[in-house]
Amino acid sequence: MTMHTVVFMISADPEGARYKRLAAVLRTRINSGELRVGDKLPSEKDLKDEYGMARETIRKALGLLRGEGLIEVRQGHGTFVRGKGEGRIVKLAKGERATARMPTPTERHELDIPEGVPMMVITSSDGKEKLYPGDEIVITS
Amino acid sequence: MTMHTVVFMISADPEGARYKRLAAVLRTRINSGELRVGDKLPSEKDLKDEYGMARETIRKALGLLRGEGLIEVRQGHGTFVRGKGEGRIVKLAKGERATARMPTPTERHELDIPEGVPMMVITSSDGKEKLYPGDEIVITS
DNA sequence: AGTGATTTGTCCGTATGTATA
DNA sequence: CTATACATACGGACAAATCAC
Numbered sequence: 001m002t003m004h005t006v007v008f009m010i011s012a013d014p015e016g017a018r019y020k021r022l023a024a025v026l027r028t029r030i031n032s033g034e035l036r037v038g039d040k041l042p043s044e045k046d047l048k049d050e051y052g053m054a055r056e057t058i059r060k061a062l063g064l065l066r067g068e069g070l071i072e073v074r075q076g077h078g079t080f081v082r083g084k085g086e087g088r089i090v091k092l093a094k095g096e097r098a099t100a101r102m103p104t105p106t107e108r109h110e111l112d113i114p115e116g117v118p119m120m121v122i123t124s125s126d127g128k129e130k131l132y133p134g135d136e137i138v139i140t141s
Numbered sequence: 142m143t144m145h146t147v148v149f150m151i152s153a154d155p156e157g158a159r160y161k162r163l164a165a166v167l168r169t170r171i172n173s174g175e176l177r178v179g180d181k182l183p184s185e186k187d188l189k190d191e192y193g194m195a196r197e198t199i200r201k202a203l204g205l206l207r208g209e210g211l212i213e214v215r216q217g218h219g220t221f222v223r224g225k226g227e228g229r230i231v232k233l234a235k236g237e238r239a240t241a242r243m244p245t246p247t248e249r250h251e252l253d254i255p256e257g258v259p260m261m262v263i264t265s266s267d268g269k270e271k272l273y274p275g276d277e278i279v280i281t282s
Numbered sequence: 283a284g285t286g287a288t289t290t291g292t293c294c295g296t297a298t299g300t301a302t303a
Numbered sequence: 304c305t306a307t308a309c310a311t312a313c314g315g316a317c318a319a320a321t322c323a324c
Contacts, residue, residue, distance in 0.1 A: 017310075017311060017312090018311080018312075019311080019312085020246070027245070043288075043289060043290085044289070044290070045288085045289075053312080053313090054312060054313045054314070055313095055314090056311095056312070056313070056314085057311080057312060057313080059290085059291090060311085060312090064246075067208060067243060067256075068243045068244075068245060069242060069243050073290070073291095074289090074290080074320085074321085075289075075290045075291060075319065075320050075321075076288075076289055076290060076291090076319070076320030076321035076322075077288095077289070077290080077320075077321055077322080078288095078289065078290080078321095079289090079290085089238075091282075092233065092280070092281070092282040093282070094282060096281070096282065097230075097279045097280065097281050098239065098279065098280040098281075099261075099275070099276070099278065099279045099280070100241035100259045100260075100261050100275035100276070100278075101209075101210060101258075101259065101275060101276060102208060102209045102210050102257055102258070102259060103209075104168070104209060105161070105164075105205070115208075116243055117242075117243070118241045118242065118243060118259030118275060119241075120240075120241050134240065134241035134242060134259060135240070135241075135242060137240065137241075138238045138239065138240045139233070139238065139239040139240070139280060140233070140237070140238050140239075141232075141233040141234065141235060141237065141282040158291075158292060158293090159292080159293075160292080160293085184307080184308060184309085185308070185309065186307085186308075194293080194294090195293060195294045195295070196294095196295095196309095197292095197293070197294075197295090198292080198293060198294080200309085200310090201292085201293090214309070214310095215301085215302085215308090215309080216300070216301050216302075216308075216309045216310060217300070217301035217302035217303075217307075217308055217309060217310095218301075218302055218303080218307095218308070218309080219302095219307095219308065219309085220308090220309085
């Protein structure tokens, strides 16, 4: 039995953009458990060297994953696998309605929502709105 | 009283990145009603000429708005102001829980969810999940 | 406290490909 | 077929945040 490191190649098949294929590879590395919550991904420079892409292309791939709420990027620090959130439970009162949308940058800052995480909006019958980070709330009847 | 066209300038105050300020300007032009649902935004080239930024910078600004579900970009066609969705109402059954997250590219394609729109996940007590585009659903108790 | 190295953020310019009108 | 418009990719440069020492 030969010991070997698993190298996740970018498929030579030119199906789709390179940054999308790289994102798919990284998504697999995360979902497969090779990279766990809190783990640091390779730096953009390392990914650039490893996959032979321009840094901008690497960043586009990371941007996709960030948009899915799968990773968190901290300037000067690194890129990390994000957790799923606690799942605080909120009971929907009579007449209240819940919907989801993406927050504006202002709302993101005020509610401390990371990029790529939606927002849950609960509207009561009088029109007042309550806002929650979408990954930290579960609604029950 | 002087008649004048309102020109949305990029504030000279260098607060934040240029693409974020441009996004804020465009967001205002949309929310103020100057640009309505379905309206076409200026082309990337026009925005580039108008604001004197590189096209990549323009695209980053548009990317922000796309990430908020505010605009829709169609290759070879243009950039358009997105509608808010219908608001189909779904009643939450006993034991069901609702949460929101961003869809993966696969889920986006299968549910025909535009970029920047979250997904509502309704989980029943037996673990089965129902998926809805987040901007086309409203949940009531 | 400070300095340098690392890492991500922003911005620019250019070129080419793909989709639509 | 041509022109327009968005998509992808590369390269370079400097700024800003963080870390290691």
